[in-house]
Amino acid sequence: MAQQTAISPTRAQDFPEWYQQVIKAADLAENSEVRGCMVIKPWGYAIWELIQQELDGRFKATGHTNAYFPLLIPVSYLEKEAEHAEGFATECAVVTHHRLEAQKDEVTGKTKMIPAGELTEKYVIRPTSETVIGAAFARWTSSYRDLPLKVNQWCNVMRWEMRTRLFLRTAEFLWQEGHTAHETQEEALEETHTMHKVYEDFQRDVLAIPSIPGEKTEAERFPGAIQTFTVEAMVQDRKAIQAGTSHFLGQNFAKAQDISFAGRDNTQQHAWTTSWGVSTRMIGALIMMHSDDDGLVCPPRVAPKQIVIIPVTPKEDTKQAVINHAQALADKLSAIRFHGQPIRVQVDTRDIGGGVKKWEWVKKGVPVRIEIGPRDLEKGSLCIARRDQPSNEKAFIAEDEFVANAEVLLQEIQDTLLKRARDFRDAHIRTASTMQELEDNFSGEGEADWLLVPWEASPEQEEELAKRLRISIRCIPCGEMGQGDSAPCILTGKPTTQRVLWARSY
Amino acid sequence: MAQQTAISPTRAQDFPEWYQQVIKAADLAENSEVRGCMVIKPWGYAIWELIQQELDGRFKATGHTNAYFPLLIPVSYLEKEAEHAEGFATECAVVTHHRLEAQKDEVTGKTKMIPAGELTEKYVIRPTSETVIGAAFARWTSSYRDLPLKVNQWCNVMRWEMRTRLFLRTAEFLWQEGHTAHETQEEALEETHTMHKVYEDFQRDVLAIPSIPGEKTEAERFPGAIQTFTVEAMVQDRKAIQAGTSHFLGQNFAKAQDISFAGRDNTQQHAWTTSWGVSTRMIGALIMMHSDDDGLVCPPRVAPKQIVIIPVTPKEDTKQAVINHAQALADKLSAIRFHGQPIRVQVDTRDIGGGVKKWEWVKKGVPVRIEIGPRDLEKGSLCIARRDQPSNEKAFIAEDEFVANAEVLLQEIQDTLLKRARDFRDAHIRTASTMQELEDNFSGEGEADWLLVPWEASPEQEEELAKRLRISIRCIPCGEMGQGDSAPCILTGKPTTQRVLWARSY
Ligand SMILES: [Zn+2]
Numbered sequence A, B: 001m002a003q004q005t006a007i008s009p010t011r012a013q014d015f016p017e018w019y020q021q022v023i024k025a026a027d028l029a030e031n032s033e034v035r036g037c038m039v040i041k042p043w044g045y046a047i048w049e050l051i052q053q054e055l056d057g058r059f060k061a062t063g064h065t066n067a068y069f070p071l072l073i074p075v076s077y078l079e080k081e082a083e084h085a086e087g088f089a090t091e092c093a094v095v096t097h098h099r100l101e102a103q104k105d106e107v108t109g110k111t112k113m114i115p116a117g118e119l120t121e122k123y124v125i126r127p128t129s130e131t132v133i134g135a136a137f138a139r140w141t142s143s144y145r146d147l148p149l150k151v152n153q154w155c156n157v158m159r160w161e162m163r164t165r166l167f168l169r170t171a172e173f174l175w176q177e178g179h180t181a182h183e184t185q186e187e188a189l190e191e192t193h194t195m196h197k198v199y200e201d202f203q204r205d206v207l208a209i210p211s212i213p214g215e216k217t218e219a220e221r222f223p224g225a226i227q228t229f230t231v232e233a234m235v236q237d238r239k240a241i242q243a244g245t246s247h248f249l250g251q252n253f254a255k256a257q258d259i260s261f262a263g264r265d266n267t268q269q270h271a272w273t274t275s276w277g278v279s280t281r282m283i284g285a286l287i288m289m290h291s292d293d294d295g296l297v298c299p300p301r302v303a304p305k306q307i308v309i310i311p312v313t314p315k316e317d318t319k320q321a322v323i324n325h326a327q328a329l330a331d332k333l334s335a336i337r338f339h340g341q342p343i344r345v346q347v348d349t350r351d352i353g354g355g356v357k358k359w360e361w362v363k364k365g366v367p368v369r370i371e372i373g374p375r376d377l378e379k380g381s382l383c384i385a386r387r388d389q390p391s392n393e394k395a396f397i398a399e400d401e402f403v404a405n406a407e408v409l410l411q412e413i414q415d416t417l418l419k420r421a422r423d424f425r426d427a428h429i430r431t432a433s434t435m436q437e438l439e440d441n442f443s444g445e446g447e448a449d450w451l452l453v454p455w456e457a458s459p460e461q462e463e464e465l466a467k468r469l470r471i472s473i474r475c476i477p478c479g480e481m482g483q484g485d486s487a488p489c490i491l492t493g494k495p496t497t498q499r500v501l502w503a504r505s506y
């Protein structure tokens, strides 16, 4: 008989549906009645807040400050950078009126609200803010002394996607977008790489996501960018998720928007700009990366609660003692710091069955569960369950020892999740040197490994192949992975030292 | 000869223009080319971040969790609560299309982007989220066990204002909106008052704004609310600023959106809801409350930098020693906590004149400036200037003593600002018992005191008077101030124990 799981279907049965069910079971988010827009529920939003807090510290440590720019972008701004405009034109929410007027429907007698007050200048809700922030940068820049400008904003953006999936692809999503302007190309490139590295480090160390850093090919670049760098995560169905990007924009936007300055040699020059962003999409990657057939598995560093204590109170006369003890234990644990912050502990004293409680916290992905009953009090021990281990595995450990070891334990779980994800990733990236291998690997609809192949072909050839096999070049990996001995491109046969990663993706 | 001030005009010369100039001089925000939308610059945004951090802690301490709801509201949602819809219909940004199409202008040859893909269901950008959050609450509520729901969201909202003023009234602004649903009227009313108190306490203790808490009259209520509670701040031109509101919505929204549940007695009931919010408008109040003719005066608790150290380096051979000393001092100060957070210190080592530096920090409102030069090093003393004192006043103090006293000094400045604001407020609230007094007080365009008067008149009579004298009832003050011995209403002569505050306002 198959073992019962908390989530149905399992990953093996139906991965996309399993994903939706994990989100539901962990109470992370839900679809709203507003087309393509999600409601991020408290447990999901708490993960986002932890992500924000951690990233925000890293942005500030690398010399950025936060600011806020308008939600609306005049359509005329978009017209200035044609490639950029085209890239976003098909998925823009357009604001055309500034009032509603009540109108009585003659037939039904009901009052309808009708758009009124048509705007001369139309606006789109920002799909990204290069244009509107560029306009501000142009106002702020007159001398090389005004540079660099290094700002970030945390905000919502809107891209009118037709097929949406919670967290991974929604019409509205939350993100941060960093925008910088520099005196020289060299500085701008350095900034682009610095932030690329910030994302890679953050995802590895905090989300336990061992993403592959690399550069996008021309066909996959951000509209208007000279170079786009990406971090690509392999989730459990072996699909790729682009989990963050950092763009070197050259002088494209600076020229379109006249971000110019008097240089050190007194000549008028255009600035060199960058932009970089990550979004709530990372939560989707996080879920698909670590979760199992019992629900969410949340890495301790972004778990809204890291330890949950469930008092087991079979008898009325010992109940209060157990609850008091649980609370005292929680206080001890909260006094310990994990990565500089008090451990996040909750005592679950709700008046519902212990089994229901346990499974709720399993599904919510809490890293450590503690059960404590009257007998444990006597023995000074605790019953511990780790979310990185099977849901029915328990260990009994002396309370003092557990408390002394709590910080180490959380890091151990964090490390285990990362190691597991990295082993999985490494087991599923293979090299290929012929088209036959590529076609075999990606034939059919099923899961497929990522293939690292010699590549030297045109954007058109890339797009043709991508379309035919429903795959894409995720990146030219940074460092050694992206380079090799000269070998024939698997498509054109041209000799090349470049390697690219082909994969299916979300 | 008049003393020179850093801001021109002065408050006495032209208060509204002085306000704009303070914002510019402190580099807080600026108008964008997007109609009615501002850019919040790093110094201004840093104040907002500190406000958020502090309030967020208070919301969580009172049992709320954060979540996120869609930016767009289907027009059909607004149609459900007629009064609410009417209240916002005249100032909505309406989304009607979801694409742009490039169209070549036959005459100019230029490419224009034209709205395309008309939407069947139109949307407005949220002016507030009662409707869309109410729809979620309706999904989440089936039994009394699901209540209370207590969520908050930090987000942007849009109200298409025609006449805007940075921070105080902008088309887009940032805010938080709390929304709760309860089983009983009593609980919902308690929540409304709890949050009203959170705002009052926060503004007094953190922003040094001694706002007057009270209830709005029917004419001034939030569209759809049963009761609206407000905190009203008196700024230096004696105008009132509504700095936050907390609404008891009764069952109005619950009925319109069917937020219902099976009660303890198994009957189907409608929930009782509340909402409450404060916005970036508070930054406008903060500026107008404390600033002077030399620029922003920022209360220490929300100052992005609380202490700035300016090394004075007249000679090359002592320069490095002075800078090192300044940095060491900064490290010592950063190790001290003020209200639980490390003191925010900056050493200004920029290669520009000392006078320019000094005035820049004066204008930015930094609470404490320290100058330190080679001689001070020898003597172990510092030259200290406090922003709550005239800009040219200095004190020399032993460094050890200063460090030991830094936390106390910051609180002293905080307290001074609050006392000053409270004294000013109390000096300019007067009682009146006749229409003549009221007419005299508010005649002309100039500054006018707030008048506390006996009031018992209809909303229509209130609106007529308000319109004629361009004033409004700010609130029926909470507590003793809002009650008195029976006296004739100054308009109708009806005997009443109620007192209301009339004032000019922003
Ligand atoms: Zn890189």
Ligand SMILES: [Zn+2]
Residues within 6 Å of the ligand: B192, B193, B196, B197, B213, B229, B478
């Ligand atoms: Zn109250």
